[in-house]
Amino acid sequence: MxxxxxxxxxxxxxxxxxxxxxxxxxxxxxxxxxxxxxxxxxxxxxxxxxxxxxxxxxxxxxxxxxxxxxxxxxxxxxxxxxxxxxxxxxxxxxxxxxxxxxxxxxxxxxxxxxxxxxxxxxxxxxxxxxxxxxxxxxxxxxxxxxxxxxxxxxxxxxxxxxxxxxxxxxTGIPSQVENGKGAVFLLDSGIVGETAPMVNIFMESMKNEAFRKMVKEKFVKHTDACIDDFLKGDIKSLFKNVKHLSHVVLDNFKPMIPAKFHKLWKQGIDTNAYYLKLCGSGGGGYILGFTEDIKKTRELLKDYPLEVVYNF
The missing domain is CATH 3.30.230 (Ribosomal Protein S5; domain 2)
Incomplete structure (x- = not known):
């Protein structure tokens, strides 16, 4: 069978x-x-x-x-x-x-x-x-x-x-651009993540009023904007919003980002070469990345296994 x-x-x-x-x-x-x-x-x-x-x-x-x-x-x-x-x-x-x-x-x-x-x-x-x-x-x-x-x-x-x-x-998503310069990619953290403990951390944090406010006014706002941009194919606006989202996650979701990736995460935001975000609950596993120049990003992240999942 x-x-x-x-x-x-x-x-x-x-x-x-x-x-x-x-x-x-x-x-x-x-x-x-x-x-x-x-x-x-x-x-x-x-x-x-x-x-x-x-x-x-x-x-x-x-x-x-x-x-x-x-x-x-x-x-x-x-x-x-x-x-x-x-x-x-x-x-x-x-x-x-x-x-x-x-x-x-x-x-x-x-x-x-x-x-x-x-x-x-x-x-x-x-x-x-x-x-x-x-x-x-x-x-x-x-x-x-x-x-x-x-x-x-x-x-x-x-x-x-x-x-x-x-x-x-x-829903339908915009067709991929064959060999497009921009890409969504997966970065292998080399660590296995567990969903339940990460979700527990999030639920505990949600008891804090300031954290709840951040989730509503920043995290959800930029997430919704990213989805609208992606579905419309508005790449320029998408990357602006993904950068905001990456920043919000780095500032407020540190426990979900494996420690050795904090510097790499910040490097992407500072150089605008790529932007990283959580893939699933975080804590390990894959990290999701967005770049307008996959060739340059591959060079910058050459020490890490990287898989392209979508081309712009």
């Missing part, structure tokens, strides 16, 4: 802000993917995944007994397949902010959910919100708290625009 492929995602804009109702823009990233597989002989890694799937199946059992109106699964079949040696065969790095658990959640829903909402039907706002709610409840097993956006992106494999908690829609 080998199930269909589910891809990683990149939340271009909206990390943390979407918890507080800012806009968000999430795009599929086809460089990494994962699929459910059954093998007789399991490697150590596959064995670990198989054991994790068993814990997840137990969690889904609890979830459907608590919220049967939300979602139910063919748990008998799921447990049978796990007993046969099913695991999630994935190239998506874990703890890197590109949706490894999201792809797994999408794969399990696709294979085992009763009365599933399919990608082929007319996806009304109600259906999208229901899917997001189901995925949020499922993915909470991995993160303690989930918006459901990563699995939604992986499941649908299309860019998704979050206008607010209750208003999400599929």
């Amino acid at each position: 080998k199930g269909p492929l589910f891809y990683s995602k990149i939340l271009l804009f909206g990390e943390y802000g979407i918890i507080k109702d800012s806009k968000g823009l999430s795009i599929p990233y086809n460089f990494y993917n994962g699929a459910l597989k059954v093998d007789d002989e399991l490697s150590d890694l596959a064995k670990k995944s198989n054991e994790s799937l068993q814990r997840f199946a137990n969690y889904l059992n609890e979830l459907q007994s608590k919220q049967p109106e939300l979602v139910t699964f063919d748990l008998e079949k799921l447990n049978e397949d796990i007993a046969r040696g099913m695991y999630f065969d994935s190239s998506i790095p874990q703890g890197y902010g590109v949706g490894s658990s999201g792809a797994l959640v999408a794969a399990i829903y696709d294979q085992y959910a009763h009365e599933k909402i399919t990608v082929l039907e007319n996806l009304t706002r109600e259906k999208l919100l229901k899917l997001k709610k189901i995925f949020g409840a499922m993915e909470s097993f991995f993160h303690g708290n989930s918006s459901g956006l990563d699995p939604l992106n992986s499941y649908l494999s299309i860019p998704i625009l979050i206008n607010s908690k209750d208003h999400i829609e599929p």
